[in-house]
Amino acid sequence: MVTAYDYPSGVHVDQAGIDIALVGDSVAMVVHGHDTTLPVTLDDMLLHCKAVSRGARRPLLVGDLPFGSYEQSPQQAVDSATRMLKEGNMDSVKMEGGIGSRVAAAKAISEAGIAVMGHVGLTPQAISILGGFRPQGRSSARALLVLEHALALQAAGCFSLVLECLPSPVAAAVTTALTIPTIGIGAGPSCSGQVLVYHDLLGMMQHPHYAKVTPKFCKKYALIGEVINSALEEYQKEVTSGEFPSAAHSPYKLEKDQLEPFLLGLQKNGFHDAAEAASKASERDTQAVSSSRKTSVV
Structure with missing residues (x-):
């Protein structure tokens, strides 16, 4: 799985044969320049979802439910998820968290006939509670809590779970305990699949602000940012x-x-x-x- 945020990235993900394209709320950071994922709205997400859907025809399309679009009630969650499919042309949705209210929301979405992907471990929408972008499940008690949340989301009807920023043994245990596939990001090699942010793996963001938030677990498969900068500099010189x-x-x-x-x-x-x-x-x-x-x- 790879994130995509617009028509060009959707086309690239499609042509590369990627199985799942996630239109992530990380768009708030890598496209809109925010420091967190929190400012992005459902309407923002729908705009990006539509663009990606025009370019990515082969992958399963997953739309991230942004902060504020599903926490109030199960009905709000269903309404937001429905818009993701009807207006955003997504095949499924993703939501964060494994506490009771999130499990209820996932269950309601699933019972409404909408495929829902869960997300446990580091949940960026909850950084004010977690104390920032920090790895989770590092103590025995917290690792077992991650497993508890994962099992609850599976029981609620989630077809898959994202495991983010977890110690590899914890991710391995959760993956083994579940019957649904897991998709890891900073969670080691034992997950059923992996996901990275498009801009991160391509090395697109080459400036001081972004260097502060580039995750340690990300492998850069290219340095596209350097290529872009070089091309723009050459263009400027030739025009001048x-x-x-x-x-x-x-x-x-x-x-x-x-x-x-x-x-x-x-x-x-x-x-x-x-x-x-x-x-x-x-x-x-x-x-x-x-x-x-x-x-x-x-």
């Missing part, structure tokens, strides 16, 4: 120097025999400087074409 656009990137020409009437029309209307500029531009185009032909012959 006049190297871009060259004739090769100025493909549109006046229709045959229309240059002279155009120049005469400009002069007739008093645009003498404009006529001179147009004439010089035409000469440059002609010289560039001639030079290109000579190069081709050589």
